[in-house]
Amino acid sequence: MNKSFKNLATLFGAGALTFSSASGELPNFNNVTVTVVGDAGQNMESLNKYADDFTKAGVTIKQVGATFTGLYDKLKTDFVAGSGDYDMVIFYPSYIGDFAGNGYLTPLDDLMKKTPASIWDPKLDEVEPPYREIYCKWGGKVYALPYDGDVLELYYRKDFFQDPAEKAAFQQKYTRDLVPPVTWKEWLEVAEFFTRKQGDTLAGKKLERPYYGVAEYGARGFSYGWFLCRFASAGGVYFDENMNPKINTPAAVEGLQNMVDSLKFCPPDVLSYGYEELKNAFLNGDVAMVVQWSDVGKKTADPQLSKVVGKVGFALVPGTQVNGRVQHRTPMPVGRVLAVPATSKNKEAAYWVAKYLSLDKSPITVSANWSGQDPYRISHFADPSHYKFSDEVSRKDYLDATEANLKNGFPDLNIPGAAQYIDALDLAVNKALSGEADPKAALDGAAEDWKGITERLGKDNQKKFWTEALSSYRAAGLLQ
Amino acid sequence: MSGVEERNFARLMVTPAVGLLFLVTIAPLLFSVVVSFTNLQFGSPQPMRWNGLDNYVNLTLRDTRFLSALWRTILLVTGGVITQTVLGFAVASLLFRIRRGRTVLLSAILIPSVISQVVAGWQGRMIFNASYGPLNDMLARLGIKGPAWLASQQTALTAIFLTDTWQWTPFLALIILAALQSLPQDIVEAARLDGAYGWSMFRFVTLPLIVPVTGIGILLRGVDLFKTFDLVYILTQGGPGNSSETLTFFTYVQGFKFFNPSYASAMSFIQLVLVTIAAKMFLAFIRRQRSF
Numbered sequence: 001m002n003k004s005f006k007n008l009a010t011l012f013g014a015g016a017l018t019f020s021s022a023s024g025e026l027p028n029f030n031n032v033t034v035t036v037v038g039d040a041g042q043n044m045e046s047l048n049k050y051a052d053d054f055t056k057a058g059v060t061i062k063q064v065g066a067t068f069t070g071l072y073d074k075l076k077t078d079f080v081a082g083s084g085d086y087d088m089v090i091f092y093p094s095y096i097g098d099f100a101g102n103g104y105l106t107p108l109d110d111l112m113k114k115t116p117a118s119i120w121d122p123k124l125d126e127v128e129p130p131y132r133e134i135y136c137k138w139g140g141k142v143y144a145l146p147y148d149g150d151v152l153e154l155y156y157r158k159d160f161f162q163d164p165a166e167k168a169a170f171q172q173k174y175t176r177d178l179v180p181p182v183t184w185k186e187w188l189e190v191a192e193f194f195t196r197k198q199g200d201t202l203a204g205k206k207l208e209r210p211y212y213g214v215a216e217y218g219a220r221g222f223s224y225g226w227f228l229c230r231f232a233s234a235g236g237v238y239f240d241e242n243m244n245p246k247i248n249t250p251a252a253v254e255g256l257q258n259m260v261d262s263l264k265f266c267p268p269d270v271l272s273y274g275y276e277e278l279k280n281a282f283l284n285g286d287v288a289m290v291v292q293w294s295d296v297g298k299k300t301a302d303p304q305l306s307k308v309v310g311k312v313g314f315a316l317v318p319g320t321q322v323n324g325r326v327q328h329r330t331p332m333p334v335g336r337v338l339a340v341p342a343t344s345k346n347k348e349a350a351y352w353v354a355k356y357l358s359l360d361k362s363p364i365t366v367s368a369n370w371s372g373q374d375p376y377r378i379s380h381f382a383d384p385s386h387y388k389f390s391d392e393v394s395r396k397d398y399l400d401a402t403e404a405n406l407k408n409g410f411p412d413l414n415i416p417g418a419a420q421y422i423d424a425l426d427l428a429v430n431k432a433l434s435g436e437a438d439p440k441a442a443l444d445g446a447a448e449d450w451k452g453i454t455e456r457l458g459k460d461n462q463k464k465f466w467t468e469a470l471s472s473y474r475a476a477g478l479l480q
Numbered sequence: 481m482s483g484v485e486e487r488n489f490a491r492l493m494v495t496p497a498v499g500l501l502f503l504v505t506i507a508p509l510l511f512s513v514v515v516s517f518t519n520l521q522f523g524s525p526q527p528m529r530w531n532g533l534d535n536y537v538n539l540t541l542r543d544t545r546f547l548s549a550l551w552r553t554i555l556l557v558t559g560g561v562i563t564q565t566v567l568g569f570a571v572a573s574l575l576f577r578i579r580r581g582r583t584v585l586l587s588a589i590l591i592p593s594v595i596s597q598v599v600a601g602w603q604g605r606m607i608f609n610a611s612y613g614p615l616n617d618m619l620a621r622l623g624i625k626g627p628a629w630l631a632s633q634q635t636a637l638t639a640i641f642l643t644d645t646w647q648w649t650p651f652l653a654l655i656i657l658a659a660l661q662s663l664p665q666d667i668v669e670a671a672r673l674d675g676a677y678g679w680s681m682f683r684f685v686t687l688p689l690i691v692p693v694t695g696i697g698i699l700l701r702g703v704d705l706f707k708t709f710d711l712v713y714i715l716t717q718g719g720p721g722n723s724s725e726t727l728t729f730f731t732y733v734q735g736f737k738f739f740n741p742s743y744a745s746a747m748s749f750i751q752l753v754l755v756t757i758a759a760k761m762f763l764a765f766i767r768r769q770r771s772f
Contacts, residue, residue, distance in 0.1 A: 069717065073736040080522050080739065102523055218631065220719035269610030271631030271720040286611070416523055420738045427722060434633045434720030456740075457524050 027119050029058040029349040036353070037074065038090025040065025042295075042372040043148065043336060046357055046365045053356070059349050068275065069221045072419050079104040084343030087350035090147060093135030093337045094412035094422065097465055100138035101416045106340040107141040111351045122355045123377075130409045131376045133476040135337055139468065145358035148336035149366070149376025151405045152229060153297060155282055156180050156289040158313030160194065163203040169193075180315040181289075182326055184230050184258045187214070187318045191265035194288035213265035214289045215281045218433055219274040224426040225333035229291060230255030232329035232410035233320040237479070238421070241470070243463040245450040247425060248443035255320070256432050256439035263433060271434055283308060291317050293334070294374040294405070297398045301389040302369045310390040314401035316408065330405040333412055336373070375402060409478065415465040417457045424449035516745035523739055535746035545722060546747065549730040550754075556641055556726060557705040561698055563645050568652030568697075575653065576660045590654060592647045601714025604643035605630070608715070633723040636716045640724055643711055648701060655697035659690035688769060695766035699759060706755055727751055 034054075038044050040063075047054075047061050054061050064086065066074040072095055078085055079099065091099070099105050114120040122145050124132050131146045160166055161178055170178035170193055181187040191213030196202055198210050217226045228236075234251035246252070263270060267281060275293070282290045283299060283306040290296075299305045300312040319328035338354035340347050357365070359377075366375045367386035375381060381403050389395035413421055428446035431437040437445065454462045473479040516535055520528045539546045571589065575582055592600065607615050608629035616626030629639040663686065671685045709728040712718055718725035718733070725733075727747070735744030 076522070076739055077736065098523060218720070220717040267611055269628035269631040271628065272610075272716070273631075423733070423737055430719050431721035434723060436633060436721035436723060456519075456521055456526075458526050 026053060026057040027352060029346075029352070031058050031060070032346045032349045033060045033062055034087040034346055034350045034353050035062040035064060035085060036088045036090065036350075037064040037066060037078075037086045038336070039068045039071045041068075042370065043090065045371055046361065046373070049365075049370070050356070050361055053361075054353065057352070057356075059353060061353070075099070076419075079341065079343075082343060084341070084345065086341055087344040087346045088354055089339050089341055090336050091144075091339065092334050092412070093131075093144065094333075094335075094414045094418045096135065096138050096144060096337070096339075097415040097469065098418060099339070100141075100143040101465065104342055105143045106342050106344065106347055106351075107143060108145070108340065108351060109142050111348065112142060112355075119352065120355065122359050126378045128376055128378065128406055129476040130332065130406065130411060130478060131335070133472045134411045134414060134469075134478075135332075135335055137472065144337035144339040145354045146335075146376045147338045147354075147358055147362075148334075148373040149332075149380075149406065150293050150295075150335040150374055151332045151402065151409055152225065152291050152317050152330050153294045153401055153405050154180060154289065154291055154315040154317050155296065155300065156313045156315065157285075157308065157311055159311040160203050160288055161313065166203055180313060181318045182316075183321055184233070184255070184318045185321075187289075188258065188261055188265070190214075190289065191262060195265040212267050212281075212287045214262055215266050215270050215273060215278055215287045216259060216262055216291075216433075217273060217275070217278050218263075218266070218271035218430075219277075220426060220430050221274060222333055222426070223429045223433065224422060225331050226291060227256055227259055227425070227429045228331040228333070228410060229317050229329075230258050230320065232331060233318070233322075233327050235320075235322055235327065238413050239450075239466050241467070243454055243459055243466055245447040247450065248440070248447040251320075252443055253440045256429065256443060259429070260432055260439060271430075293372075294402045295372045297402065298367070298369045298387065301394065305369070310394065312394065314394075314397045316401065316404050328405075328408040329410040330408050331412070332406075332409045335412070375399075375406075409476075411473065411476075411478065413469075415462065415469050417453055417462065420453045421450055424453065512741075512745040512748065515742050516749055518742045520742040521738075521740050531742065535743050536750065539743075539746055539750060545725070546727075546730060548722065549725045549727045552637060552723075552725065553706060553708070553727045556637065556644075556708060557702055559641055560644055560648075560705045561702050563641075564649045564652050564701060565656075565694070565698055567645070567649045568656050571649065571653035572656035572660055575657050586654065586657070589650045591650075593651045593654075595647075597647070597710035598714055600643060600647045601711050604639065604646075604711065604715050607643075608639045630716055631720060633720050636720060636724040640708065640711050640715055643715065644705065644708065648704070652694075652697050652701060656690060656694050659693035660686070662693070663689050691766055691769045695762070695769075699762055702762065703755060703759065706751070706758075 036044070036047060044063055044065060047063055051061065071091060075089055075091055075095070076098070079102070112120060112122055112124075124136065124142065124145075127136070127146050128149065131149055136142055136144045136146060161180065167178045173193065174189055178190070178193075181190045194202075194211065194213035196207055196211040198207055200207050200211070202211055217223050231247070231252050234255055236249065236252050236255070237246055240246055267273075267286065273281065278290055278292055279296050279299065281287050282292065282296065285307045297312075297314055301309055303309050316328050317330040319326045321327075338358055340350045340354065344350050362373075362377060363380060363383065363386055365371050366373045366380050367388070369388065381399055384395055384399050387395050387399065389398065412418070425446050428437075428442040431445075432439045432442040436442075470479065517531055517533070518528050519526065519531045519534075575586060578585065607613050610616055610626065610628040610631065613629075615629070619626040627635045629635045667689070668685060671681060676685055707728050708726050709732060712724060712726050712729045716724040718729050728751070731744050731747045731751070734740045734747060
């Protein structure tokens with residue numbers, strides 16, 4: 001009886017949907033509840049901001065928040081148990097191989113083709129290729145829609161870099177111009193230059209507390225992303241074609257050593273720095289440079305959050321000299337995509353909510369400083385009018401730098417088991433940073449762990465997934 | 481109703497409760513015992529197969545991460561229990577001597593113990609912040625350069641220990657205070673008449689009398705400390721490196737990050753055996769003290 005009633009309601013809902021679509025308004029799903037799970041806070045804020053639109057479409061959103069580092073555990077537990085508690089999931093796309101590969105997600109291709117296109121087409125053709133090819137697809141099918149175009153970016157204090165006294169002092173010490181570092185070697189030099197003791201002078205002002213050249217993401221969880229900046233730009237890839245780990249090559253060890261060396265110019269507690277601490281160190285004006293996610297750029301322009309409004313420059317994340325030229329590869333750790341679990345009871349409504357966030361409202365979301373979302377569509381870069389910066393130069397610099405980093409993007413590992421591989425790598429990076437192991441020993445240990453993970457998950461299968469991942473990297477233009 | 485009928489009726493009445501208990505407690509426990517002897521890993525294409533004692537052998541003989549986590553946990557339990565008992569006794573003794581306002585003071589002291597561990601963890605994060613935290617600020621005023629508590633291998637576990645001690649010392653103080661208040665006054669008076677004061681009164685009268693109650697408190701704290709998870713999760717995530725990773729945190733990583741339930745189950749059972757042995761030994765020690 002209840003089921004029949006639901007079917008009838010769905011039928012009426014579909015009718016209403018067709019009618020409302022034709023009128024160019026929002027669809028009407030006839031009062032369905034869509035339960036959404038994601039990492040709580042700024043990354044789910046858009047669900048509140050656009051709540052009225054969802055209500056008008058007959059959709060009530062129920063939010064379930066997870067922690068930034070606990071999202072995978074929460075989702076996978078639900079998927080393994082098959083409880084079907086969620087209709088839409090917001091997750092980091094490195095897990096797409098795990099989730100789609102294990103059949104936990106609904107393929108979206110058919111839903112995307114429904115008419116009218118204004119309601120259903122997510123316009124993936126105008127999504128930047130790395131996000132479209134690597135983060136949304138698995139096995140040739142679309143399983144997710146982009147929501148957050150995370151990419152790292154170099155932020156620096158342009159007021160200090162333009163200060164005549166600082167420029168002269170740098171020129172005298174390093175016999176070159178003071179400019180944002182282009183290589184990781186230069187990163188260390190600039191970091192050293194700006195690290196000052198309490199009582200020293202910086203840009204003509206006496207320092208009341210120590211000042212640091214840089215800060216790194218030092219806490220467990222995502223410190224691997226800051227290692228990947230060095231590793232990837234030196235030409236590193238995760239595995240060779242036979243699934244042998246390549247994370248402990250001499251270039252990788254050198255990259256990790258660079259990160260360890262950088263700690264000398266960081267605040268003393270940098271190993272406890274996660275996203276918030278790293279962001280605040282820069283926004284509070286405590287460090288001269290950081291590599292951070294691209295959403296931080298928007299926050300630098302908000303006087304409520306930032307003490308450095310109008311003083312920030314944006315640039316490509318440093319690279320590594322390879323065969324006589326500097327190669328940049330900017331990691332895209334985290335990111336967020338929207339997907340519909342295979343067990344969802346409201347697939348159509350959930351898909352529409354995802355599409356609405358991914359396309360219709362995305363220009364507002366990715367440009368707002370209340371959100372953690374970053375641009376991922378070509379149109380996001382083409383129309384800068386939504387972005388709030390103190391001046392035109394900053395706005396343009398931010399978008400140019402973000403796009404340039406994206407064009408050099410290096411994806412997170414996204415094959416099944418990615419969470420385990422990444423955790424083992426992150427632990428190794430953290431061991432090296434804390435001095436528990438030297439970079440070579442730490443990365444050798446991680447490589448051994450990776451071999452074990454591959455064996456446990458089945459080498460042949462993993463090799464097949466990795467080959468597929470490599471072809472998606474190529475399709476996105478990230479590998480030759 | 482005959483005796484047999486009465487017994488059968490009683491059995492019938494408790495059957496639903498026992499059935500429910502079996503379903504929600506015994507069955508999962510038995511399932512995890514079985515799983516701990518297999519290679520089950522969610523997401524792996526390999527079929528589940530019998531692994532014998534492989535998981536247990538790996539853990540106890542080869543897995544250095546597990547053994548380090550075990551060592552760290554033992555340090556945390558031992559250090560935590562001793563410190564909290566000594567401080568708890570000191571606080572309880574002071575409260576015992578106070579006649580007016582004791583209840584108000586006790587309620588205030590107990591606040592840390594009634595807040596959730598997650599909240600305590602977040603407070604700890606702020607207190608131990610090397611740049612802006614009040615602890616290092618106070619140390620700086622005394623001319624001491626505070627360490628980067630949560631960012632250093634040498635101090636991360638100490639920060640967890642200090643947060644736990646701050647939170648749970650009041651609990652032991654409460655238990656010890658209750659024990660002190662229930663001391664039989666006739667025995668105390670008799671001991672005084674026999675010339676027992678100070679250390680001799682404490683060692684030969686007070687201590688043996690409060691041991692049974694205090695021992696239970698210590699045992700509960702010890703088991704709780706062995707299971708420390710929330711503070712590790714909030715304060716350090718087991719880092720830097722894995723310098724503050726405890727057994728339960730490592731079990732969580734295996735079970736809910738790597739989705740390796742067979743290995744995580746084996747770890748859980750090793751912990752269960754260790755806690756049971758330690759608890760038995762401690763209770764035997766308490767019994768010996770009582771009969772002193």
